[in-house]
Amino acid sequence: MSALLSVSDAHVSYGKVEAVRSVSLEVADDEIVTIIGANGAGKTTLLNAIMGVLPLKGATAFAGTDMTPLDIEDRVAAGLCLVPEHRELFGTMNVEDNLQLGAFRIPKATAARSFERVYTLFPRLKERRKQLAGTLSGGEQQMLAMGRALMGAPKLLMLDEPSLGLAPIIVADIFRTIGELRAAGVSVLLVEQNAQAALKIADRAYVMELGEFILSGSAKDIASNQRVAASYLGFQHEGASGI
């Protein structure tokens, strides 16, 4: 099985400050991979650099082609899609227009099918389709951001903190949907602070600390790793000193 996305020895810097150091990762077809880590570990920076929003030093390949010379727009056309942390919706346009623009790069006939698929995944969006995106609740905005990304029929969806600032019940809903994407043939690269929820749906995981991957492995192994449990899952294994 060849990797859908492969990044090797990636460095990303803001001026002289190196925010991501020598990171390598792979996402295979139909796989859900998560990157967990504390605030400021460089997760968002890494995703933005893979998308082309920030310059990345190192090699990135997507579906067998070298992505280095490609702009964001070309990467979108190739089937790579990012749902950014701040969602970046078109606030003064309605839900339907936002979704329609998500299908900007694909043929009209395919777009009609995408609409159906997104409305099935997120029935709430169908109810609100004439409402302006800026007036939606946080959870609905997150659904719209994911819906807009899915409209373009991506092969790999990169999600940046989809649970940020949302009520637990909506978070559960969002994570259930991410799990359903696999069945629809979409791979997912998920960046989360909510490590517990992320590890539950992911196949594999990377743990990021201060710009570097310190651990990687199957989600199950990572979840049972003592250090991860102590730092990110909020509970302690036997033998670890209590507070």
Add this chain to the structure above:
Amino acid sequence: MNTTIMLFLLQDGITNGAIYALLGLALVLVFAVTRVILIPQGEFVTFGALSYAMLATGQVPGTAKLAMAMGVVAFGLDLFEARRSLRPRRVARAFALNIALPAAILALTYGLAGPKTPIAVNIALSLLIVAAIGLFLYRIAFQPIAHTSVLVLLIASVGSHLALQGLGLVFFGAEGLRGPALSNAALTIGPLRFTGQSLAVYGLTVAFIVALWLFFGFTLMGKALRATAVNRLGARLVGIRTTLSGQIAFLLASLIGAISGILIVPITTLYYDTGFLIGLKGFIAAIIGGLVSYPLTAVAALLVGSVEAFSSFYASNFKEVIVFTLILPVLVLRSLAAPAVEEEKD
């Protein structure tokens, strides 16, 4: 003052105001999509008007050659930018847009220009020429610095205004020109006489506003342009090229400018530098609209036109002063109403 004079002035004001409205709308459009304050809008007006006037006398205007020259430069820039991945398809596309298109326009102009060319053909040719210039102006002067601050873009804008105005002097000379009217029909209602030309001004202004509304409200490309204006990063993330949006905005602006020029050149004599003042009045309307609101801009443009008409009647020496003074209370009010905003870096 009696009512007849007032009606005349109002009619005059609305005719001018309609033109300013078109220009103001183009300015708002370009600013929203590219953050460029389009000072050379006035040159699009003069180039359109004077190209049309020259074509009407059977001569080939220098603007056609300028479009060709700008195309060559744009092609060079495209090749340079893509130097690391020169795929044949990319080169062919750049060639078609930057070389083949202006060459075809130039050939058409040479082939069709003559003393007996119908007015409609001359109009079409002038529009094509100015549209090409607008497109290439974006490619050459603004696309390479599209990510910089509004101030840098403004400097580039002033620079291109000066350059184009100088070229205008070369192409059209210091003498003013007038073009033939679109129609010589006239209509009298009460004390007012509407010429075919002024009716064309109203008709085309309304048609353009409706067309823009339809374009932005109902077509995918129009929505993509709005999306770029609302959220640049969001637009890029769904695959909308900001360069494409910029090109379309400039294309529309140059078309609107050229049409405005062709509409007014039968009414007033235009000189190579007249466009700047006309564009500036559209700019005042756009500023009153806050550079964001299309309807407010259109209404403000009618106000600017009327103020201009009345002040040229009462104090013709101070006509421009009065019109431009309009901007002061608006700026004061706007700066009081709006909280101070740091310019966003993106």
